Amino acid sequence: MxxxxxxNTLKEILxxxxxxxxKKKRGGGCFLRLLLLITLVFICVYAFxxxxxxxxxxxxxAIISARQTATAAAASxxxxxxxxxxxxxxxxxxxxxxxxxxxxxxxxxxxxVAAQLTSVAEFQKSxxxxx
Numbered sequence: 208m209x210x211x212x213x214x215n216t217l218k219e220i221l222x223x224x225x226x227x228x229x230k231k232k233r234g235g236g237c238f239l240r241l242l243l244l245i246t247l248v249f250i251c252v253y254a255f256x257x258x259x260x261x262x263x264x265x266x267x268x269a270i271i272s273a274r275q276t277a278t279a280a281a282a283s284x285x286x287x288x289x290x291x292x293x294x295x296x297x298x299x300x301x302x303x304x305x306x307x308x309x310x311x312x313x314x315x316x317x318x319x320v321a322a323q324l325t326s327v328a329e330f331q332k333s334x335x336x337x338x
Contacts, residue, residue: 273325276318 269321269324270328272317273321273323273328276321277325280318280322
């Protein structure tokens with residue numbers, strides 16, 4: 208009997224250990240995953256907002272430069288293709304470098320693109336009449 212009671216006691220101890228192991232299992236992993244998911248979603252939304260703001264800033268800059276170019280082209284009787292020469296100041300030791308006489312092709316291209324962007328922006332703002 209002594210041997211059988213020891214076996215029963217041993218089985219009870221093992222069952223209690225198994226019950227304790229099952230009770231010790233925590234649900235913290237689910238909370239941690241949820242917190243991580245919320246953090247990642249927040250970071251993605253914030254990155255999207257920054258990206259969208261950068262695009263809007265670039266668009267606003269293009270519209271402003273296009274307006275300035277269009278205003279300068281309208282004010283100039285010669286248009287965008289000709290460069291007006293300005294009387295240079297008296298050269299000093301600090302400004303001894305002469306300016307090139309040839310027009311900058313990249314400056315002309317920038318002015319042309321700015322004028323095109325202005326016309327596109329004005330077209331997008333226009334409202335078509337309903338029939």
